[in-house]
Amino acid sequence: HLQQSGPGLLKPSxxxxxxxxxxxxxxxxxxxxxxxxxxxPSRGLEWLGRTYYRSKWYYDYAESLKSRITINPDxxxxxxxxxxxxxxxxxxxxxxxxxxxxxxxxGQGTLVTxxx
Amino acid sequence: xxxxxxxxxxxxxxxxxxxxxxxxPSQSMNNYLNWYxxxxxxxxxxxxxxxxxxxxxxxxxxxxxxxxxxxxxxISNLQPExxxxxxxxxxxxxxLTFGGGTKVEIK
Numbered sequence: 731h732l733q734q735s736g737p738g739l740l741k742p743s744x745x746x747x748x749x750x751x752x753x754x755x756x757x758x759x760x761x762x763x764x765x766x767x768x769x770x771p772s773r774g775l776e777w778l779g780r781t782y783y784r785s786k787w788y789y790d791y792a793e794s795l796k797s798r799i800t801i802n803p804d805x806x807x808x809x810x811x812x813x814x815x816x817x818x819x820x821x822x823x824x825x826x827x828x829x830x831x832x833x834x835x836x837g838q839g840t841l842v843t844x845x846x
Numbered sequence: 847x848x849x850x851x852x853x854x855x856x857x858x859x860x861x862x863x864x865x866x867x868x869x870x871p872s873q874s875m876n877n878y879l880n881w882y883x884x885x886x887x888x889x890x891x892x893x894x895x896x897x898x899x900x901x902x903x904x905x906x907x908x909x910x911x912x913x914x915x916x917x918x919x920x921i922s923n924l925q926p927e928x929x930x931x932x933x934x935x936x937x938x939x940x941x942l943t944f945g946g947g948t949k950v951e952i953k
Binding site for chain 1: 880884890891892896933937940946947
């Protein structure tokens with residue numbers, strides 16, 4: 731089970747911060763991967779990035795967002811987070827966290843609106 | 847990046863019909879292909895993984911296969927609750943990418 735939290739309304743140039751709390755699995759699992767995905771009418775489903783642990787932490791990001799995105803694991807709270815800097819209106823979307831490379835478990839989704 | 851071309855973009859069919867959705871990747875990717883059902887206001891739901899393996903709990907009227915370079919999702923005996931948008935997704939390499947979606951409407 732994945733439970734998302736974080737604000738849904740931002741102004742342009744602010745930082746988007748979302749957290750995904752994991753239950754029934756571990757963010758430090760050697761077989762897991764933890765993703766952020768968003769959906770908007772203009773972009774469809776878009777994978778943003780992931781983190782996973784294989785004796786050390788790895789991070790993969792969508793090229794178009796590399797300068798603005800950070801995904802961090804939090805082993806103390808069994809969570810992982812998304813930070814997207816300098817948001818613009820085009821970042822308005824429903825954001826999801828999801829497990830794996832075939833996304834078998836999803837968070838409930840968070841509508842994030844960027845508007846002045 | 848692997849581009850995923852999905853067709854058709856929408857279809858309308860009757861209860862009991864058999865429908866097929868096709869996904870064509872821009873490059874070879876073995877069978878790292880997954881299918882999802884997405885209903886408004888809900889998170890997408892994994893139907894099929896590794897091209898043809900049915901996810902636990904998914905009705906057996908959903909099936910999938912590969913024909914050459916194309917991947918095909920079939921819904922047999924279409925039910926009213928199958929009204930949704932269906933997406934393919936490749937998990938062969940990053941960036942992980944999705945098809946543009948197929949909206950299935952029940953007549």
